[in-house]
Amino acid sequence: MRxxxxxxxxxxxxxxxxxxxxxxxxxxxSRGQDNKQAKAWVERMGKNGKTGxxxxxxxxxxxxxxxxxxxxxxxxxxxxxKNDVSGKILIDVANPLDASRGMPPILSICNSDxxxxxxxxxFPEAKVVKALNTVNCRVMTDPKRVPGEHDLFIxxxxxxxxxxxxxxxxxxxxxxxIDLGDITSAxxxxxxxxxWLRLWGNLGTADFNFRIVRA
Amino acid sequence: MRxxxxxxxxxxxxxxxxxxxxxxxxxxxSRGQDNKQAKAWVERMGKNGKTGxxxxxxxxxxxxxxxxxxxxxxxxxxxxxKNDVSGKILIDVANPLDASRGMPPILSICNSDxxxxxxxxxFPEAKVVKALNTVNCRVMTDPKRVPGEHDLFIxxxxxxxxxxxxxxxxxxxxxxxIDLGDITSAxxxxxxxxxWLRLWGNLGTADFNFRIVRA
Numbered sequence: 001m002r003x004x005x006x007x008x009x010x011x012x013x014x015x016x017x018x019x020x021x022x023x024x025x026x027x028x029x030s031r032g033q034d035n036k037q038a039k040a041w042v043e044r045m046g047k048n049g050k051t052g053x054x055x056x057x058x059x060x061x062x063x064x065x066x067x068x069x070x071x072x073x074x075x076x077x078x079x080x081x082k083n084d085v086s087g088k089i090l091i092d093v094a095n096p097l098d099a100s101r102g103m104p105p106i107l108s109i110c111n112s113d114x115x116x117x118x119x120x121x122x123f124p125e126a127k128v129v130k131a132l133n134t135v136n137c138r139v140m141t142d143p144k145r146v147p148g149e150h151d152l153f154i155x156x157x158x159x160x161x162x163x164x165x166x167x168x169x170x171x172x173x174x175x176x177x178i179d180l181g182d183i184t185s186a187x188x189x190x191x192x193x194x195x196w197l198r199l200w201g202n203l204g205t206a207d208f209n210f211r212i213v214r215a
Numbered sequence: 216m217r218x219x220x221x222x223x224x225x226x227x228x229x230x231x232x233x234x235x236x237x238x239x240x241x242x243x244x245s246r247g248q249d250n251k252q253a254k255a256w257v258e259r260m261g262k263n264g265k266t267g268x269x270x271x272x273x274x275x276x277x278x279x280x281x282x283x284x285x286x287x288x289x290x291x292x293x294x295x296x297k298n299d300v301s302g303k304i305l306i307d308v309a310n311p312l313d314a315s316r317g318m319p320p321i322l323s324i325c326n327s328d329x330x331x332x333x334x335x336x337x338f339p340e341a342k343v344v345k346a347l348n349t350v351n352c353r354v355m356t357d358p359k360r361v362p363g364e365h366d367l368f369i370x371x372x373x374x375x376x377x378x379x380x381x382x383x384x385x386x387x388x389x390x391x392x393i394d395l396g397d398i399t400s401a402x403x404x405x406x407x408x409x410x411w412l413r414l415w416g417n418l419g420t421a422d423f424n425f426r427i428v429r430a
Contacts, residue, residue, distance in 0.1 A: 111409075112316070146429065150428040180414070180417060181416075185410075191325075198395045202396070207430035209429075210427065210428070211427075212425065213361050213362070213425070214423035215423065
């Protein structure tokens with residue numbers, strides 16, 4: 001499978017590396033064409049790794065993964081040709097964190113809207129699946145870093161797309177995946193950031209996750 | 216100990232009943248003086264139960280518990296005499312849920328502020344501790360309804376007040392209580408409502424809770 005991973009930061013690097021390690025061809029997209037992080041990544045990856053602009057990565061991928069910084073994701077995604085997104089699964093991993101007003105960051109969009117929904121509105125023909133945004137990037141691709149049972153949340157409007165993403169997440173090692181429903185549930189998972197950030201400070205490690213315990 | 220429980224709904228009834236069962240004197244406060252739910256509760260409780268206005272309950276209690284509907288809590292609390300609140304622990308159990316724009320409710324305040332902080336600002340001399348707002352009211356007073364290990368979150372500016380509330384919560388049966396820091400962390404726990412509400416629909420039971428699993 002061909003993946004277009006948008007974003008060259010820690011999250012993009014983790015996801016792109018995992019996808020390539022699973023035998024996929026991956027194009028890492030960045031704002032400009034001469035992104036040093038993307039080029040260094042391609043050198044490490046060998047034949048399964050490519051780099052290009054956001055638009056080129058979107059054209060390349062059968063499946064797209066938004067790993068751009070959440071507060072700038074819409075701006076980044078607007079550089080794509082809509083024809084390169086239509087009909088494709090777009091996994092949105094980003095959180096719209098805004099640190100411009102101090103730490104911990106607040107959300108630049110929340111409550112009655114979310115980044116996931118905003119992306120779905122911008123690309124109505126895409127199959128947006130919100131996933132992986134509730135754990136640290138190293139846990140995303142290696143859930144065993146957190147011992148025992150813990151849960152990943154996904155949501156999206158397209159059932160088949162969620163099923164395909166679930167299959168991929170199981171390849172990443174995820175065992176318990178809770179489908180929260182349509183893309184409006186991106187509000188729910190993005191709003192886990194405030195407690196996630198405080199727990200991170202409190203626990204002194206990013207290797208933690210939520211488990212839903214029920215009767 | 217004397218408690219003033221503000222609010223006569225399901226949450227107020229659960230908390231007031233538990234506090235009375237633990238041997239405390241409890242005054243359940245309501246908007247008007249002739250609240251039927253409060254009077255019926257007093258009849259069931261016998262000598263440990265009293266009823267009055269919000270202001271009378273606040274005067275009565277050594278410790279106050281805000282169980283009013285979160286989107287109207289500030290309005291309700293503004294009927295109290297500030298002298299009856301100053302220096303006291305005020306446990307804020309409410310979530311600022313607003314269902315006026317449809318279901319699931321959104322938050323009437325969130326992200327860069329919270330109900331817990333708003334109450335602390337309104338009563339700077341009170342020791343506001345946010346607690347219990349992340350579980351269903353029956354789980355609040357009987358955490359064993361959810362099997363195994365799961366966590367309760369508290370926050371507030373006053374360490375001694377948090378310690379006293381922690382002692383009370385242990386009497387309720389809570390074993391794992393995570394202190395998230397000062398009252399600004401009320402943002403984090405109140406923003407668990409969007410995922411809590413979706414999980415409630417998804418799981419078909421309110422007997423569930425969050426567990427933080429860590430390495």
